[in-house]
Amino acid sequence: MPDLPQDPRPDSTLALLADPYRYIAAECARHASDVFEARILLQPMICMSGPRAAALFYDLGRFRREGAAPEPLRATLFGKGGVQGLDGEAHRHRKALFMALLGPDHVAALAARMREAWRRAAATWVGRGPVLLYEAVHEPMTRAVCDWAGVPVPDADLERRTRQLVALFDDAASKGPGHLRARMARRQAESWLAKLVQARREGRLEAPPGSALECIAQHRDEHGTPLDERTAAVELLNVLRPTVAVSVFIVLAAHALHLHPEWRGRLQQGAPEEKRCFIDEVRRYYPFFPAVVARVREDFEWQGYRFPEGRRVMLDLYGTNHDPRTWSDPDVFRPQRFLESRPGPFDFVPQGGAEPHGNHRCPGEPVAVMLMAAALDGLLSDLHYEVPPQDLAIDFGRLPALPHSGFVIDRVSLVAA
Numbered sequence: 542m543p544d545l546p547q548d549p550r551p552d553s554t555l556a557l558l559a560d561p562y563r564y565i566a567a568e569c570a571r572h573a574s575d576v577f578e579a580r581i582l583l584q585p586m587i588c589m590s591g592p593r594a595a596a597l598f599y600d601l602g603r604f605r606r607e608g609a610a611p612e613p614l615r616a617t618l619f620g621k622g623g624v625q626g627l628d629g630e631a632h633r634h635r636k637a638l639f640m641a642l643l644g645p646d647h648v649a650a651l652a653a654r655m656r657e658a659w660r661r662a663a664a665t666w667v668g669r670g671p672v673l674l675y676e677a678v679h680e681p682m683t684r685a686v687c688d689w690a691g692v693p694v695p696d697a698d699l700e701r702r703t704r705q706l707v708a709l710f711d712d713a714a715s716k717g718p719g720h721l722r723a724r725m726a727r728r729q730a731e732s733w734l735a736k737l738v739q740a741r742r743e744g745r746l747e748a749p750p751g752s753a754l755e756c757i758a759q760h761r762d763e764h765g766t767p768l769d770e771r772t773a774a775v776e777l778l779n780v781l782r783p784t785v786a787v788s789v790f791i792v793l794a795a796h797a798l799h800l801h802p803e804w805r806g807r808l809q810q811g812a813p814e815e816k817r818c819f820i821d822e823v824r825r826y827y828p829f830f831p832a833v834v835a836r837v838r839e840d841f842e843w844q845g846y847r848f849p850e851g852r853r854v855m856l857d858l859y860g861t862n863h864d865p866r867t868w869s870d871p872d873v874f875r876p877q878r879f880l881e882s883r884p885g886p887f888d889f890v891p892q893g894g895a896e897p898h899g900n901h902r903c904p905g906e907p908v909a910v911m912l913m914a915a916a917l918d919g920l921l922s923d924l925h926y927e928v929p930p931q932d933l934a935i936d937f938g939r940l941p942a943l944p945h946s947g948f949v950i951d952r953v954s955l956v957a958a
Contacts (some may be wrong), residue, residue, distance in 0.1 A: 566860030590857035599895035620775035650687030734774035
């Protein structure tokens with residue numbers, strides 16, 4: 542059995558951090574292989590890209606999630622004890638909680654709150670000069686998701702809670718002080734939400750029936766045991782944090798509207814299938830999550846290569862969404878491709894592959910789609926604005942990736958109702 546192709550560097554962590562979205566696909570192309578091995582954080586890591594690799598990665602009989610995410614990500618982005626690190630019945634049981642919370646009616650209610658929060662925030666942008674869109678949408682998104690989730694946030698605390706939630710995804714992969722800021726934000730946010738869970742369980746705090754706070758506080762695991770308060774806080778953050786992180790996709794959608802103005806008219810005509818195709822092409826074309834990680838459950842062979850038990854494996858999401866074997870002209874922004882055909886569950890993986898109920902595809906994908914739709918409605922129907930000269934090139938070295946300028950709008954005015 543041949544050895545896996547190898548990245549020859551003694552450790553490839555810096556190469557990965559320098560180009561986190563394109564490193565794996567570039568190495569796969571160099572080796573003419575869907576798979577190669579590198580050392581990441583001084584440990585061997587199997588890296589994979591492409592739809593066949595994605596189908597393999599989501600084979601639950603071959604991979605597990607427990608202990609897969611590196612500690613720096615568990616201490617910031619994901620938290621410890623949450624659904625992302627569970628397997629088997631524990632995962633299926635916990636995942637059902639999220640699938641119920643994020644059903645169509647609940648997501649529609651969240652999108653309605655988001656649209657109203659957007660309108661209120663947009664009114665404050667009028668006459669104030671340049672607006673950095675990425676930062677401007679964070680507070681209204683935090684307000685919308687916390688109100689929807691039944692999590693009380695007094696107005697005086699909104700800025701602080703927004704800052705904590707943003708740090709969990711915006712600083713998690715930063716170097717030095719940024720990463721430490723994310724760790725501190727994780728501790729503070731978990732402490733805040735654990736106290737709310739305790740207060741709800743003790744009857745000192747009311748929560749709307751069916752809200753995230755109510756359902757997570759009352760949830761029992763597969764053995765009938767309530768979640769400890771810290772784990773409940775982690776799962777509440779797994780509702781709040783990814784919702785605010787959709788701000789990245791919103792900025793990228795605004796970026797696409799600006800660079801492809803022909804789509805502004807098409808979307809304003811209101812064809813829902815065209816809006817969905819535009820949203821999906823934003824999610825395919827632009828970088829969001831670079832990769833996901835698992836561990837080999839037990840030894841197996843694939844494409845003539847051995848995958849040893851316990852080895853970490855990283856699946857390239859961005860590269861899979863740009864694989865030329867699946868996508869014609871993958872580096873061209875072309876929403877109509879989604880009108881021509883719908884991709885399979887391992888071809889289009891901006892938020893993971895397979896299906897969400899029993900596997901590890903993100904249950905919040907419908908949230909991302911509907912919040913992007915609400916934001917597009919706001920950009921198209923609520924505002925007139927200009928995009929001044931700025932550096933609109935995407936910063937692929939940033940996690941999450943954004944335009945270098947963060948996308949600035951100016952001369953904002955409201956469209957008369």
